[in-house]
Amino acid sequence: MKVATLTTVGLGVVLIVTVVVSLAIGTVAVPVRGIFELLLGMDSPSLSSTEQVILMQLRLPRIFTACVVGGALGVAGAGYQGLFRNPLADPFVIGASSGAGLGVTIAIILGLQWTIWGVGAISLAALLGAITAVAAVFGIATAGRRVPTLSLLLAGVALSSLISAIMSLLMFINDEKLVAIFGWLMGSLSGKSWSVVWTAGGLAGSGIVVLWGLSRALDALTFGEETAASLGLSLKGLRFLVVLAASTATAAAVAAAGVIGFVGLIAPHIARSLVGARHVHVIPASALVGAILLLVADDVARTVVAPAELPVGVVTALLGGPFFLYLLKTRQEEFVAQT
Amino acid sequence: MSVLQAQGITCGYADRTVLDRVSLELHPGEVAILLGANGAGKTTLLRALSRRLEPRAGQVLLDRQELSGFGNQQLARQIALMPQNERRDWPLSVVDAVSLGRAPHRGWMLPMTSRDRLTVERALELTCLRELRDRPITELSGGEWRRMVLARAIAQEAKILLLDEPTAGLDVRYQVEMLALVKRMAAEQKMVIMLTLHDLNHASLYGDHLILLHDGQIVATGKPADVLHAERIEAAFGIRVMVIPHPVYETPLVVPLDPMDQEPVADRADES
Numbered sequence: 001m002k003v004a005t006l007t008t009v010g011l012g013v014v015l016i017v018t019v020v021v022s023l024a025i026g027t028v029a030v031p032v033r034g035i036f037e038l039l040l041g042m043d044s045p046s047l048s049s050t051e052q053v054i055l056m057q058l059r060l061p062r063i064f065t066a067c068v069v070g071g072a073l074g075v076a077g078a079g080y081q082g083l084f085r086n087p088l089a090d091p092f093v094i095g096a097s098s099g100a101g102l103g104v105t106i107a108i109i110l111g112l113q114w115t116i117w118g119v120g121a122i123s124l125a126a127l128l129g130a131i132t133a134v135a136a137v138f139g140i141a142t143a144g145r146r147v148p149t150l151s152l153l154l155a156g157v158a159l160s161s162l163i164s165a166i167m168s169l170l171m172f173i174n175d176e177k178l179v180a181i182f183g184w185l186m187g188s189l190s191g192k193s194w195s196v197v198w199t200a201g202g203l204a205g206s207g208i209v210v211l212w213g214l215s216r217a218l219d220a221l222t223f224g225e226e227t228a229a230s231l232g233l234s235l236k237g238l239r240f241l242v243v244l245a246a247s248t249a250t251a252a253a254v255a256a257a258g259v260i261g262f263v264g265l266i267a268p269h270i271a272r273s274l275v276g277a278r279h280v281h282v283i284p285a286s287a288l289v290g291a292i293l294l295l296v297a298d299d300v301a302r303t304v305v306a307p308a309e310l311p312v313g314v315v316t317a318l319l320g321g322p323f324f325l326y327l328l329k330t331r332q333e334e335f336v337a338q339t
Numbered sequence: 340m341s342v343l344q345a346q347g348i349t350c351g352y353a354d355r356t357v358l359d360r361v362s363l364e365l366h367p368g369e370v371a372i373l374l375g376a377n378g379a380g381k382t383t384l385l386r387a388l389s390r391r392l393e394p395r396a397g398q399v400l401l402d403r404q405e406l407s408g409f410g411n412q413q414l415a416r417q418i419a420l421m422p423q424n425e426r427r428d429w430p431l432s433v434v435d436a437v438s439l440g441r442a443p444h445r446g447w448m449l450p451m452t453s454r455d456r457l458t459v460e461r462a463l464e465l466t467c468l469r470e471l472r473d474r475p476i477t478e479l480s481g482g483e484w485r486r487m488v489l490a491r492a493i494a495q496e497a498k499i500l501l502l503d504e505p506t507a508g509l510d511v512r513y514q515v516e517m518l519a520l521v522k523r524m525a526a527e528q529k530m531v532i533m534l535t536l537h538d539l540n541h542a543s544l545y546g547d548h549l550i551l552l553h554d555g556q557i558v559a560t561g562k563p564a565d566v567l568h569a570e571r572i573e574a575a576f577g578i579r580v581m582v583i584p585h586p587v588y589e590t591p592l593v594v595p596l597d598p599m600d601q602e603p604v605a606d607r608a609d610e611s
Binding site (some may be wrong): 082085086087213214216217219220222223224226227229230231232234235272276277278 | 389411413414415418419420422424425426427429430431432435437440442444447448475476495
């Protein structure tokens with residue numbers, strides 16, 4: 001237990017270092033000493049005013065958005081994997097991301113601008129889309145009382161394709177909104193303002209807290225539903241809460257930065273290999289690993305072809321796709337046995 | 340003193356009726372063993388008794404109160420179920436897995452208290468799992484895994500323990516040890532314990548009370564000597580057997596005969 005806690009603290013330190021490094025690098029390199037002065041609220045004589053603007057208005061919001069989005073996707077992945085007891089479940093694979101994407105596409109086309117309690121129409125549309133998609137995939141993939149890997153993947157893939165087709169159709173019909181939707185769909189963290197950080201942070205944070213509170217219940221689910229129920233767990237309640245919380249986190253991420261794949265798949269795996277299988281450790285560790293992964297991916301996206309940028313979704317897919325295939329290959333026997 | 344009763348319960352899945360008006364009563368301090376061929380309805384009965392399955396007719400009473408009136412956690416503090424098969428998707432350590440037995444008492448959010456940890460340690464000790472406490476449950480052998488499940492049920496501190504084939508997949512030593520432990524727990528802690536078993540001779544040795552199911556109905560119930568009669572076993576399992584006294588304990592010993600051998604059996608112990 002101590003080891004897992006220490007590892008989590010260690011991940012936190014790695015995240016802070018990654019944040020500082022990410023602040024320093026870019027088209028304009030900023031000295032690290034100045035970054036510390038600025039972050040600690042001191043007068044920073046070593047930074048020019050241009051550098052201060054770059055840090056405060058451009059890089060910090062962007063980096064915080066990356067942390068929030070990566071963390072939200074990591075935790076959502078851990079939540080879905082725990083609920084479906086399936087190591088290949090993640091927001092992207094099981095259709096939550098594309099569902100959220102469809103929600104956002106519709107919101108952009110309708111030009112919805114209103115907000116309730118600071119949560120915008122786009123975020124709510126994303127949430128609605130994500131929950132609907134997950135419920136559909138879960139419903140289709142359930143065979144008896146189990147969710148076999150194969151049906152989960154097939155249902156996820158099929159529904160995602162269907163949703164992509166609908167999105168393409170919507171974009172085709174509304175071609176004046178094409179650029180806005182398409183740019184957003186590719187997954188990008190550029191040009192994020194502080195308000196994005198706060199909205200996404202609030203939504204994702206609440207999802208993360210709820211999932212963390214459900215840790216022990218998710219642990220009990222590893223024995224199967226019959227045993228979990230005989231330990232006093234209300235399965236319906238748990239399913240509802242996990243899907244709601246994980247989809248809220250996914251929706252926050254998608255509304256803030258578009259569809260970014262594979263972070264939600266990889267982060268929980270790395271987290272589990274570092275802190276063990278108990279969700280009380282896996283969930284915070286997945287958040288930290290997800291944040292670090294997406295931050296690094298974004299650093300790559302904005303530096304390799306500088307001054308131009310790659311969409312960060314392309315970078316995570318390039319890194320995550322092979323990882324997904326590797327999982328599928330190395331754990332093939334297990335998956336075949338399950339189905 | 341907990342008493343578990345079934346009153347004329349009828350259960351089934353889809354259009355198939357598995358249990359037909361079954362009534363029974365389980366008492367503290369006794370090991371009740373459920374016998375019957377595959378498909379006779381043993382697992383269904385355990386599921387109905389633990390509220391995993393809603394009976395179509397009849398009712399299950401715990402301390403004279405209907406099972407449906409209990410809350411999930413309240414029921415889990417009273418009844419622990421050990422299913423025949425369990426999944427293990429994540430490599431939790433043995434001690435973490437056993438600790439989940441405390442959830443009905445501690446809830447799903449609150450941290451464990453020192454009393455919880457003590458209970459878990461005692462459960463590990465009773466099932467000889469102390470050395471394996473840090474091993475991932477995904478790496479346990481079949482026998483170790485069954486002991487882990489039993490330890491979790493012990494940690495649950497339920498007064499009623501329903502075990503579905505607790506000896507399946509164990510070697511003969513662990514089968515006997517498991518049954519002896521269960522019998523000791525029933526006697527010492529006045530627990531109500533019911534298990535399903537395929538080995539009639541183990542049932543004869545360790546059961547205080549045997550229940551023979553055939554085609555969804557109880558065809559015999561009582562002490563081993565009252566239940567284990569050759570004709571009943573032949574009717575329930577469709578095999579030819581001979582029942583003789585156990586050379587050491589005098590309890591009934593069931594010896595299956597070759598189904599190809601059609602010669603009538605000259606002297607059967609329970610007919611004399």
